[in-house]
Amino acid sequence: MKGIVFTEFLEMVEETFGLETVDYIIYKSELKSKGVYTSIGTYDFGEMLSLISNLSEKVNVPVQDLIYAYGLYFFKVLHSNHPDIIKYYKTPMDLLESIENHIHVEVRKLYPGAELPTFKIKRKDNESLEMIYYSDRGLYMFAKALIEKTFEHYGKNFNLTLELLKEDGTEVRFLISEPNGK
């Protein structure tokens, strides 16, 4: 997992829960990196899991809720680092449809060593899209947050349902549609 995902996560934890909580979860997680991350480095995903589960215990918020909250936060990071990628797309559906074949392809070039999910994407018509998420990391709540933020960014309404195709969240179907006339 890229360092930027760690540095921004710790930033969010600091903003929301304070520096003491950041220090506490780093100490508790017994990290190989010692919690020192550079945004271009690549680190073990297990470190993120330890940080999140220790945070969950400390602040008494479920892990999935924290992953979702981090996705909401991370959209801002993506937008400020890559405004051109987002501006390129005129609608949220066009952007989402292009994640696998364009956006994450570019990401792989910009962030060597990035660990990305795979999406199987089916555009049903102008108003609806099916996205099947596959990743050993099971960060589907992160994906849900990014999808929601994409619509918010374009000021569009949407309906979103998700179905776990595997219980551990490594395969998840998202059905996304825009209400008529919006």
Ligand code: HEM
């Ligand atoms: C400008 C648009 C985007 C950029 C630049 C971008 C970039 C990235 C980067 C840098 C990572 C971290 C890779 C790593 O840690 O090794 C990532 C992960 C991820 N991205 Fe994107 N992304 C974009 C849009 C989206 C959108 C709209 C979605 C929603 C469907 C999405 C879904 C994910 C997920 C779920 C992960 C976590 C990795 C996993 O689940 O295995 N991304 N992305």
